[in-house]
Amino acid sequence: MGQGCGATGVGSGLRADAERNRLRIVEAAREVFAEEGIDAPLNEVARRAEVGIATLFRRFPTRDDLVTAVFADRMSAYAAAVDRAHAEPDPWLGFCRYLEQVCAMQVGDRGFTDVMTQSFPRFRSFEAERRRSLDRFGDLVTRAQQAGRLRADFVVEDLPLLLMANAGVVSGMGDAAPDAWRRLVTYLVQAFAAETAEGPVATAQPLPEAPTPRQVARALARVQARAARGPGRAQ
Template sequence: MIDKPCRGLRKDAQRNRQRVLTAARELFAVKGMEATLNDVAHHAGVGVGTVYRRFATKDELIEAIFEDGIDEVARLAETALQHENSWEGFVWFIEHQCCLTATDRGLREIVYSKAYGGDRVERARERLVPLTTKLVERARHDGHLRADIEPSDTPVIGLLAGTVSAWAGHVEPELWRRYVALLLDGMRACEHQQRLEVDALDMRQMERAMHGWHPAG
């Protein structure tokens, strides 16, 4: 009978941990990575000590929520690949990816910058690049996507959606959808299409871009 309270404490600890994670994801989505562990505790409705017992540093908390965000993007890509029509699958992925980056400031600050993501970004890229490459190559092969679109274009479109949302989201939260639709229309293959004047970033250039962007906080 002595071990029952221990099991209860472990369950309480797990519930508190999940409560902190949920609060952090919600808070970072709105305030970005400038939010502190004290802010997270307040948003979660728990004492500061509870947060620090679960996550000794902010980096530990970021590590925990980062995997959830990457899992979400990977699931989107996997679902998109199940679409029989390659163009419909590509559009579905872009729209849903942009919904994430437009509404979750914290996620885009982690994913697009080495300031917070660090080696986690590299691991995420190793997982996501094969999926987005397959989406792009399939749509190009079927003649739906213009020939000069590259897999590295897809995260940049997500960043553009996030930028629109950060700039005008307080005026029109759905404005990013307008520009994503315009971008998708411009990405469709059509006759007599001239090649884009500027090439997509390669992986080395993507790395340099992420190292050079330092979000507030």
């Protein structure tokens, strides 16, 4: 019996080590994907997790395995944002707040935009939640249009356009003007408002302040420096 217990102990130790490695890889990937997007080099993920690349691939055989593990909680938060917006009695207010919340989720996380504008058909539960959230957003769009608040030609496919535009501002402005995205989103929400006899429907909030000339200059210098460094590292 002593030998059996010893074997179980070794197995438990190996499983514990494997789980620790898995958690370290997920946390490292969360950081790297947030900084560089989900196409970031996996070698960098392994380096930060302090594991070999072979260990990373044993735990996560494909990039999508790792991506869906990292963003499972973000997808749940995204779904919750849709549900909160859907529960808002005023569908236009729910629409406005939802767009602001989702765009806020992009700040500091380049990977989120990648995940929201791609599909992961092999991962059924992950993809099902993403699709359910988009369907719920579609329902919200319909309700806001039926209320006469959202322009009739807005479609669900406009959401990825908004996210990609916002991602560009978030990335380009960086810490030079970290709140500049709010002005962009408010501008776009105003553009989405339905026209009435009195003019466009009022938006949920006034237009935030524009970045200062100094902030814009810093952001442009940052973009130029990034372009001078050339494309990202190979995987």
